[in-house]
Amino acid sequence: MTSSAEPVRPSIWSRPARGTRGPAPTHTRDEIVAAAIAVADADGIGAVSMRAVATALDTGAGSLYRYLTSRDDLLDLMADRAAGELRPYPEATGDWLDAMLRIARRQLELYRRHRWLVEILPRPTAFGPESLAFFDHCLAVLRPAPAATTTKFEAIAMTTGVVSLFARSEAAGPPARLDGIDLAAFPHLAAALTAPQAPPAQRDLFEATVRGVLRGLLADAGGPEGQPGS
Incomplete structure (x- = not known):
C-alpha cells in the first residue's frame, strides 16, 4: 500500500505514447510491449529489463525511455495487453454464477499461457483500458x-x-516430499498421511472453489440497507 508521503506514479495511459523530444520514433509502444511479453514467455518475468527488450528490438535501451519512464510502466502495459486476450468475453447470459465460472476458466487459460502474470499482478499497478473493460464486463454479469x-x-x-x-x-x-522427516511430533499429520485413502472424488476442484467463493460472497449478501445491490 502506498503511504501518503510517497509520490503517486502517474498512469502510463495518462501520458503520450512517446516523448516529444528526441529523434523520430522507430518503434511503437505496442511493439515494445509485444517484445517484452515474448521475453517473459520465453525466460520469465525476471528476464524482462529495458536492456533485454531493447536487444529484442535491435535498439539501445536508452531509446525506450522516449516511450516509457520505468520498468514499472512496461509491466503495467504487459498486464493490460494480456488482459486484452480475455476477449471475446464469455457470454453474460444465463445464471450469473455459471457466467463467472466461464470467465474464471478463461482467466486460468490466460495464466497458463503467460506464467509470469501471477508474479506481477500482486504489485501496485495502474489499471489500463483492457483491465477496466474486463471489470466492466464482470459487473454486467453480476448485475442480477x-x-x-x-x-x-x-x-x-x-x-x-x-x-x-x-x-x-x-x-x-508436485508438493515437496517428506522423506526422512520424523512425523512423531505431528500426530494429526502423521495420521492423515498413513490412514487408508479412499478413491479420489470425481470433482472439479477449480469449479468447486470458484463457485464456493462466489456463493459465499454474493448469493445471500444484501446491498445497502439489506436490499440487493445494483
Whole structure:
C-alpha cells in the first residue's frame, strides 16, 4: 500500500505514447510491449529489463525511455495487453454464477499461457483500458446478483485470486516430499498421511472453489440497507 508521503506514479495511459523530444520514433509502444511479453514467455518475468527488450528490438535501451519512464510502466502495459486476450468475453447470459465460472476458466487459460502474470499482478499497478473493460464486463454479469456493488468488486478480486492460486500451484509442480522427516511430533499429520485413502472424488476442484467463493460472497449478501445491490 502506498503511504501518503510517497509520490503517486502517474498512469502510463495518462501520458503520450512517446516523448516529444528526441529523434523520430522507430518503434511503437505496442511493439515494445509485444517484445517484452515474448521475453517473459520465453525466460520469465525476471528476464524482462529495458536492456533485454531493447536487444529484442535491435535498439539501445536508452531509446525506450522516449516511450516509457520505468520498468514499472512496461509491466503495467504487459498486464493490460494480456488482459486484452480475455476477449471475446464469455457470454453474460444465463445464471450469473455459471457466467463467472466461464470467465474464471478463461482467466486460468490466460495464466497458463503467460506464467509470469501471477508474479506481477500482486504489485501496485495502474489499471489500463483492457483491465477496466474486463471489470466492466464482470459487473454486467453480476448485475442480477443480490449484493452491494462493493461486494461485487470484492468478488471479482477474489475470483482472480483463486485463479492466480491455481495457476501458481500448477506451475510449482508436485508438493515437496517428506522423506526422512520424523512425523512423531505431528500426530494429526502423521495420521492423515498413513490412514487408508479412499478413491479420489470425481470433482472439479477449480469449479468447486470458484463457485464456493462466489456463493459465499454474493448469493445471500444484501446491498445497502439489506436490499440487493445494483
